[in-house]
Amino acid sequence: MNKFILLFSQSYTNKLKAKSFLITTLIMLAGIACFFMWPTISSWFSSDDKPMTVAVSDQTNAQAATYFHSSKQIKFTPTTRSVHQEEQRIVKGKTDALLVLSLDQKGALQAELKTKNPLQLTDQQMLEEQTRAANQLFTIQQLNLSAEQAQKIMNQKIELHQKVLTKNAENGKTSGQKSTATLVSYAVAFIIYLFVLSYLSIISSEIAAEKDSRIMEIIISSTSPVTHLLSRVFGTLALAMTQFIVLIGGALLMARAFQDGKYWDMVSTLLSELTLGYTVFAILFFFLACLLYTLVGAVLGSLVNKVQDVGQAVMPVTMLLMVGFFIAISGMSNPDTMLIKIFSYVPFTASMIMPMRIGATDMALWQAFVSLVFLVLTIIGLFLFSLRFYRGSVLTYSNGSIIKKIKQAILLSK
């Protein structure tokens, strides 16, 4: 036990003090800070930008131009000049664009935009949005409704309440709850992807380096290989958890500090919409995914001969991770597909996908439990399997495929 603690703390503190770890964590914190400060940062760059000036030539005789409201980005000015005169002004750069409003034969509003150069996407989208809103208001106006009636139509929202008739089945979640869970699950999947990807290579490089330099032989001649394996796995996991806590803690602090706590309110609303079951499962899946992949990384690290070979050895696992992540992304638009269902049970991808299913679909919780059991069994199985050849694998320096090396390692471990 003493040696485990010694090896564990050596593994943990060495990596914690490593410049690469400190720099990565700082960069990530800076990234989070940028995210929270984005409105301020973007205002630094855009404050000098003048709004786009759009002359509105209203030829409808129905005061359609009044439905266009100026904003920070676009300034609408009704004009009485002729279209030709305005076009000249555009060419000379006095105005940015001309919006010509007219009515077609059926009395529907028509809009034509004239500019010197093609518009940027954001300006284009904003103008389209304004035109659509103006068209709605114009149409309502044509129906001779009162302002209140018009307001009612514009702001009408309806929520669909579900009632499931099957006994024992829970009533469905609201779409609001589902989209919150989808968003959070996407974040969970992304964090798992990011963490596992970096810690997978950290642990395999660490073990490969120890094997390459023969330190491994000294260590396992003074303690059991299992102690070494576990100390490296838990040392790496502890480091991952440290980074996770620093990043999440930092993010929460920043959410409180920046923008007068606007993001903090958003976060608390978001969290309040999550159920306890979801939260527990998401944390369990996150932790177990880290454990599983760290173990895989340790085993792969013990099988390669040189640190340079680590990248190649972990490639298939990285691919597997990517598959899981992309399937999780596909679940953002539709979390009920068969693909998602299948991969939510596969231990290597379950962690990224199952949380989404728990939150964004109306599946029963026992399914998540089954997936979790699969994951735990895989970890136990992999651990027992790796114990069979770990001693041998750290002493094997032959070339060949991973399978060949495993066979050789099992033989050496006997």
Added chain:
Amino acid sequence: MTLSAEHLTKRFQNFLAVDHLSFKVEEGEIFGLIGQNGAGKTTTFRMILSLLAPTSGKINWRDHSIRGLERDQIGYLPEERGLYPKMPVEDQLMFFGQLRSWPKKVLKKEISEWLERFDLIEKRKVLTETLSKGNQQKVQLIASLIHKPRLLILDEPFSGLDPVNAGLLKDAVVSLKKEGTVIIFSSHRMDHVEELCDHICLLKKGKSLFSGAILDLKKQYGKINLTIRGPYDKTELAALPGVQSVTKEKEMYRLRLHHEHDARPIFQTLAKNGFIERFSLDYLSLEELFTRKVAGKGE
């Protein structure tokens, strides 16, 4: 008997790495395991370290299985540098000492003493990777013996060391021997083996060609190395009865005899011509014995 191997055999599938190897090492003795690359030295070391289990045969420590010997009582210096490159020298030694269950406080004192002894005290805070190869080897050696092991295994300890540092290392090994440590080492440098070892084992493809005292091995061939300096001719010397070969090195003639007893008649013949500046009869050097036995020459 402190350490003994009896019919130690290790087979990897179809490859026989160690074949019925037997040897004995007493307390306070240095034992040399000599052989070419792939002779089975590292495999033998790994079996002594309990990293590998023998296919058959056994290794005993004080008449009980070696597995009963506490791991903290063993010191091991692997052939390649087994050090953390990014760790300062002092931390490195502290780690290896603690790994053998030594308390930090005691280690601190030991580390200072050893660094002083090996002229590394100024490098204590320096990252190991910045040290020269020889200095790294010294750190590696300190790491393997800082916990005063009862059994010390040194795999090629002299590689990369200049004569001064090799001398320092030899002194350290000898002082450990005096304290009663059983030391096993392998080396390609036969002069070091000859100087340090009490007993040796010559390995060839996993098989022991000889195991015992160096002098006993030498006696097997007798004193057949004859060195002569005087006004002689190479062909004249080669024609003498009992002479196998003659080589001239500067002003010295080196004769290889068939048998030790051939030397006396040669002396008498040469003495007839007058004064002999030098006439010395020696055993074969360990280097020559190694070549004969292991490389199969002259057998």
